[in-house]
Amino acid sequence: MGDLGRTICEKSTAGKNLKKLRTAMQAAHIQACIIPTTDPHISEYTPEHWKTREWISGFTGSAGTVVVTSDKAGLWTDSRYFLQAEEQLQGSGIELFKMGLPDTPTSETWLGQELSAGDIIGLEGAIYTASDALSLIRFFQDRNIQVKTDFAPYNEIWKNRPKIPVNQAFILSENFTGESAQSKIQRLLKEMGANDLTVLASLDMIAWLFNLRGNDIPYNPVAVSYAVVSKKETVLFISSEKLTPEVAGYLSGEGVVLAEYDKIYSYIAHLEENTQVLLTPGKINYRLYTSISSTCKINEAATHPIDAMKAVKNEREIAGFRNAMQRDGIALLKFLFWLDKQLEQQLEVTELDVSEKLKEFRSQQDYFFSESFETIAGYGAHGAIVHYAATPESNAKLLPEGILLIDSGAQYLDGTTDITRTIALGAVSDEMKKDYTNVLKGHIQLSKAKFPKGTVGMQLDILARQFIWKDGQNYLHGTGHGIGHFLNVHEGPQSIRMNYNPTPLQPGMITSNEPGLYKAGQYGIRIENLLLTVLDKTTEANDYYAFETLTICPIDTKLIDFKLLSEDEICWLKEYHQKVWDLLSPGLSEEEKDLLMTKIKSTFETIK
Secondary structure: OOHHHHHHHHHOHHHHHHHHHHHHHHHOOOOEEEEOOOOOOOOOOOOHHHOHHHHHHOOOOOOOEEEEEOOOEEEEEOHHHHHHHHHHOOOOOOEEEEOOOOOOOOHHHHHHHHOOOOOEEEOEHHHOEHHHHHHHHHHHHOOOOEEEOEOOOHHHHOOOOOOOOOOOOEEOOHHHHOOOHHHHHHHHHHHOOOOOEEEEOOHHHHHHHHOEEOOOEOOEOOOOOEEEEEOOOEEEEOOHHHOOHHHHHHHHHOOEEEEOHHHHHHHHHOOOOOOEEEEOHHHOEHHHHHHOOOOOEEEEOOOOHHHHHHHOOOHHHHHHHHHHHHHHHHHHHHHHHHHHHHHHOOOOOEHHHHHHHHHHHHHOOOOEEEEOOOOEEEEHHHHHOOOOOOOOOOOOEOOOEOEEEEEEOEEEOOEEOOEEEEEEOOEOOHHHHHHHHHHHHHHHHHHOOEEEOOOEHHHHHHHHHHHHHHOOOOOOOOOEEEOOOOOOOOEEEEEEOOOOOOOEOOOOOEEEEOOEEEEOOOEEEEOEEEEEEEEEEEOOOOEEEEEEEOOOOOOOHHHOOHHHOOHHHHHHHHHHHHHHHHHHHHHOOHHHHHHHHHHHHHHHHOOO
8 A cells, every 4th residue: 555545544434443453453363354244133234333344444335244454454245336335445445345256256265365374363253144154164264264253342442332222112013914923923833843942133033023113223123132932932132121011011911021132142051951943044143153052952944934934924914015005106206296396497406305305205104114225316327336325425416317216115014115216307318218128128027927836036037137138238136135014125035136046936925126227337227116926827737926016106108118118018017007097196186197197198108
């Protein structure tokens, strides 16, 4: 590093924090440190207390791992964050490693090359998944490098570190969940088979099982806690500060024993001899995993029964999703009408204005709780940054030209929404229209899919990519993720993506459909709806499934080159926009109905 680079690094907060960490490493005789993006509950979004990787690096994306040695540091993150990471790591002294590219080494390989036999790697086992920690330990054992899993100097070196949240939790009514906590616990015990006990650390699993919700993590309505479910008793480990009399009363009435949050470790350390413990190593932290009494037998499951259970929504939850989508659609329409008016009157609108106005319109809807993730409002070149989030420094002014990508969602008590629309703000090029239409064609083909029971997401993924592949384009993110019911906006175990996931799609699962196309420095395109898997028909060969589109919002027709659409694709678009009209127009004023019709009428006027 040159003198100028060193000066910039030292002046940056990230550079100063990196220096503090290296001092702690030296004191502990540790030659390297690994910091993942998670917390003891393996959360996608973490409370401020556990945003260690962000504190060290200055990178705010939701995925990434920082590796630090005595003289080098790197951040590994995926394609969603390449452009964002390049910007945020400037002056930090941390090099960006782009995961998934052929020439990018894994963090383990890179670290193995930087270290020597006898060196020690430090990590905090409480924020590392058991599966990742075990894999890491095995990898470095072969190289005679030790992994120390109790290196956690952050309380000492992180000045004014935020506290673990103790916000009050609440119970989600069975009017929304459709099932009591006691019923879910009994179903879980049956699914556990011969296992005596399971340990839960994942907050959405705990929230679903106990009908418990909270406000401890941005965008995810969950409460920081652990749980143990056994044939003997069910224990929820949660700070008593979080429990109102109503919450405590409901849980006790459902047969749940309450204990303080940090008592989980001593509880599992003293389990009875020969207890059969069911775990999913990827959903529990390494400290918990190694705290279980050595006299117990651990049985590992690739997918925890709770994840499989909550992925299949019941009829009450599905009805809630449909209602939430309808209200969300009204909010989105009012936003689109507002945006059109602002641009027509040549009033200033920025990316941050878009985010704020979307939240405002959604907050006016019944059962609104919060946004389901940070809104992505990317104008022009910012749209090519897959998970771009506007800041006061990057905040772009919208002009009556080009395209705007908006990916946003809301948490309602009866459902979670996630929708992306790419909008023409004025004149657009033929290239933009071609790219947009190819993305739309893939979106439609996946929406129309019919497939036999047992089909996994990878087998359907090509339907969404086929047209951009023909044009030599691709996107590196997944096509579809599961979504929770007033829970995490990203939920497993199912997915639709290029890599293999053994979980088959089943009726009751809700999965996103979001193909895209991104041209760095120019624009980004993505179209996203949520799909419900339903039974289509039963034949002698098998049960066949299809998708019902749940999201209700117009698709911008100004960006479509209708000549590139097949008759079936135009038919799908007409039916979709008819559904938008039928479900949303009754909730609109006469003026708003006219505005909606202007957005969809070209669909009906198209003759193929």
